[in-house]
Amino acid sequence: MVGRLKAISWRSPAEAMEKSYSRAALMEEYFRRAALWLDAYGDTKYWPFLDLAAIVDPAVRAEPAVIADIENFIDDASGSSYAMDSGAAAVQWAALTSTPGVQLRPLPDPFEPLLRLYERGGAGFRLTNGFIDFGMIMVPRGNWRMHLSPTPVVELNDEALDSLDERKWAEFNALADGSNQSTDHS
Numbered sequence: 001m002v003g004r005l006k007a008i009s010w011r012s013p014a015e016a017m018e019k020s021y022s023r024a025a026l027m028e029e030y031f032r033r034a035a036l037w038l039d040a041y042g043d044t045k046y047w048p049f050l051d052l053a054a055i056v057d058p059a060v061r062a063e064p065a066v067i068a069d070i071e072n073f074i075d076d077a078s079g080s081s082y083a084m085d086s087g088a089a090a091v092q093w094a095a096l097t098s099t100p101g102v103q104l105r106p107l108p109d110p111f112e113p114l115l116r117l118y119e120r121g122g123a124g125f126r127l128t129n130g131f132i133d134f135g136m137i138m139v140p141r142g143n144w145r146m147h148l149s150p151t152p153v154v155e156l157n158d159e160a161l162d163s164l165d166e167r168k169w170a171e172f173n174a175l176a177d178g179s180n181q182s183t184d185h186s
Contacts (some may be wrong), residue, residue: 001094002070002186005087008118017135021168022161023120024137025154029113031139031147038144047144049085052110053092062095083123086114092164108152116156118162131133
């Protein structure tokens with residue numbers, strides 16, 4: 001997990017904008033999956049970027065030096081406290097899921113959508129007035145219960161994510177082109 005986080009290009013604004021629709025859908029999928037885990041294992045006062053491993057099994061923790069290293073790396077690479085917190089939480093999750101004998105409920109990996117989001121343009125988003133702001137696209141943060149759903153938001157493969165971006169940008173461009181055309185035919 002540490003290697004995967006360190007391989008991310010954390011400051012990629014052009015890629016983040018180009019892939020903003022899929023990134024927004026991936027954030028919604030992260031919210032959905034995190035909500036499933038919270039529903040199964042307990043509530044939290046911290047939302048949305050939280051250490052789910054501590055809720056599921058607080059006895060299993062990653063080495064503090066590993067957590068400090070990844071927090072420092074992501075902070076330097078991205079400048080985003082949200083990315084730093086969620087990256088450390090993903091490392092804690094990897095420690096939990098790789099510990100022999102740990103039995104977890106059969107729920108989808110909560111951090112995979114968030115990792116895919118970061119891999120598609122870094123940490124280019126802000127938390128603004130209860131929304132995750134991707135520039136032109138806003139995802140409501142709300143509380144975790146509002147994201148509780150058995151239905152996935154998006155498939156996590158590159159083909160589906162790229163297709164979503166292509167389709168949504170084509171729709172946006174069609175709307176933009178239509179609004180710039182004059183209706184005066186005299």
